Amino acid sequence: MIRNPETFRERFRIDVRTGHEVVAIDPAGHRVLARRLADGLERWEPFDQLLIATGAVPYVPDLAGAGARGIFGVNTLQQGVEIRRFIEEERPQRGVIVGGGYIGLEMAEALIRQGLGVTLVDRQPQVMGTLDPDMGALVAEALRGIGVTIHLGEPLVGFETTGGRVTGVVTGERTLPADLVVLGMGVRPNSRLAREAGIPLGEKESIRVNGRMETEVAGVWAAGDCAESFHLVSRRPFYVALGTVANKHGRVAGINISGGNALFGGVVGTAITKVCDLEVARSGLHEKELAGLGIDYATARIESRTHAGYYPGVGPITVKLLAEKGSGRLLGGQIVGTQGAGKRIDIVAVSLHAGLTVAQVSDLDLAYAPPFSPVWDPVAIAARETTKLV
Amino acid sequence: MAGERLVIVGGDAAGMSAASQVRRRRPDLEIVAFERTPFTSYSN
Numbered sequence: 413m414i415r416n417p418e419t420f421r422e423r424f425r426i427d428v429r430t431g432h433e434v435v436a437i438d439p440a441g442h443r444v445l446a447r448r449l450a451d452g453l454e455r456w457e458p459f460d461q462l463l464i465a466t467g468a469v470p471y472v473p474d475l476a477g478a479g480a481r482g483i484f485g486v487n488t489l490q491q492g493v494e495i496r497r498f499i500e501e502e503r504p505q506r507g508v509i510v511g512g513g514y515i516g517l518e519m520a521e522a523l524i525r526q527g528l529g530v531t532l533v534d535r536q537p538q539v540m541g542t543l544d545p546d547m548g549a550l551v552a553e554a555l556r557g558i559g560v561t562i563h564l565g566e567p568l569v570g571f572e573t574t575g576g577r578v579t580g581v582v583t584g585e586r587t588l589p590a591d592l593v594v595l596g597m598g599v600r601p602n603s604r605l606a607r608e609a610g611i612p613l614g615e616k617e618s619i620r621v622n623g624r625m626e627t628e629v630a631g632v633w634a635a636g637d638c639a640e641s642f643h644l645v646s647r648r649p650f651y652v653a654l655g656t657v658a659n660k661h662g663r664v665a666g667i668n669i670s671g672g673n674a675l676f677g678g679v680v681g682t683a684i685t686k687v688c689d690l691e692v693a694r695s696g697l698h699e700k701e702l703a704g705l706g707i708d709y710a711t712a713r714i715e716s717r718t719h720a721g722y723y724p725g726v727g728p729i730t731v732k733l734l735a736e737k738g739s740g741r742l743l744g745g746q747i748v749g750t751q752g753a754g755k756r757i758d759i760v761a762v763s764l765h766a767g768l769t770v771a772q773v774s775d776l777d778l779a780y781a782p783p784f785s786p787v788w789d790p791v792a793i794a795a796r797e798t799t800k801l802v
Numbered sequence: 803m804a805g806e807r808l809v810i811v812g813g814d815a816a817g818m819s820a821a822s823q824v825r826r827r828r829p830d831l832e833i834v835a836f837e838r839t840p841f842t843s844y845s846n
Contacts (some may be wrong), residue, residue: 636816666823
C-alpha cells in the first residue's frame with residue numbers, strides 16, 4: 413500500500429521531503445547533509461535521534477554498457493514505473509532477465525503477460541537459489557511451461573549496446589538479443605552512508621543493530637533492508653531484504669525511539685512467490701546453508717495434493733523438509749504446488765519459531781475439510797517421512 | 803523533551819512504519835523524513 417507524502421504531512425504531521433537525498437551523516441555533530449535533487453541545494457539538518465532506513469540497492473555488475481538505456485534494476489516502485497513506461501513507449505520485443513530469484517521469476521511472468529519473448533539466464537545451475545536444486549527444477553519447469561527460455565550455469569559477461577541502447581546480453585555461452593534487460597541479480601544493503609559515518613556494519617555489510625534496532629552509535633537507529641537481522645535456526649546474524657521484515661524492523665525502531673521497549677525477535681527465512689499457477693515457498697535453512705554450517709541433516713520430499721482428491725481445483729503439491737540428524741529438530745522446508753500450496757509454509761515457519769521436531773510437526777492438529785486439504789496435510793506427511801530418516 | 807527532532811533517512815517500508823509508530827506515541831516529536839524518490843510507501 414502506498415500512501416502519498418501529502419497524507420503523511422497533513423494527517424500525521426510527518427514532514428516527508430521527497431526528492432531529497434541525504435548525502436552524509438555526522439553522528440557526532442547530530443546532523444545530516446540533505447541535498448534537494450531538483451536544484452542540488454545542500455543543507456545540514458540537525459537531529460536528536462536518527463533512523464537510517466536507506467533500504468537495499470540492486471546489484472549492478474561492473475560491466476561496460478551496464479548503464480545503457482533499456483537495462484533496469486527493479487527494487488523500487490519508481491523503477492517498476494520506469495520499466496512499464498519503457499514497455500509502453502518503446503515496445504520492446506525481446507526481454508532478457510538476468511537472475512532467477514524472486515525478482516527474476518516475477519518479472520519473467522510480468523513480461524510474458526506484456527507480450528514479450530522472455531529469456532532468463534542465471535550463472536547458478538538452478539533457478540531460485542533459496543530452494544534446493546530438486547525444488548528449483550520444479551520452478552524452472554513451470555517457467556518453461558509459460559514460454560520462458562532458460563539458460564542456466566551461464567554467467568553474465570557483458571552487454572552489447574548501440575548508441576547507448578542495449579541490444580544484447582552476453583553470457584559465457586552465447587549472445588542473447590535484447591531490447592529490454594531486467595537485472596534480478598540480488599540486492600545488497602544500502603549502507604554506504606552509515607559506513608562513511610563510522611557506524612559499524614555486520615552480515616553482508618548490513619548495518620549492525622541489536623534487537624532494539626539500535627546501531628552501535630548512540631542515538632542512531634537502523635531498520636529495514638539496510639539493517640541486519642538474526643536467524644533463529646542458525647542462531648547467527650543474517651541479512652534478508654524483505655518488506656515484511658522491514659515493516660517489523662520499523663515498528664520496533666519506532667516504539668523504542670518513542671521511549672517504549674520492543675524487541676525484534678529474529679527471522680526464520682520465510683519467503684513466498686508465485687509463477688503463474690505455481691506457488692513457491694520456503695522457510696528455514698536449505699541444504700547448501702546446512703552444509704555451510706556443518707549441520708548433519710536428514711531430508712524427505714513428498715508429493716501430495718492441495719485438497720481432497722475429488723474436490724474441484726485440486727492440484728499437485730511437493731513438500732520437502734529438512735531436520736537435524738539425531739535430535740529430529742526441524743531445520744527448514746520448501747513447498748512448490750498449485751493454489752493452496754504456498755501458505756502452508758507458515759506451518760513450517762511457526763514450527764521453526766517453536767523449535768519443534770519433525771515428529772511433533774507430524775502430530776500437529778491441522779485444519780481439515782475436503783476443500784482445504786487431504787486428510788493428512790502434505791506438510792504432516794513430509795514431517796512423518798523425515799522422522800523416519802533422522 | 804519538547805523540541806526534540808527525529809530525522810529519518812529513507813521513506814519506504816521501514817522508515818514510514820517507524821514514523822507512524824513515533825507519531826502515535828510521541829505527538830510532540832518533530833519528524834522529518836528524507837526520501838530520494840517521489841514516493842513514500844507504507845503498509846499495515
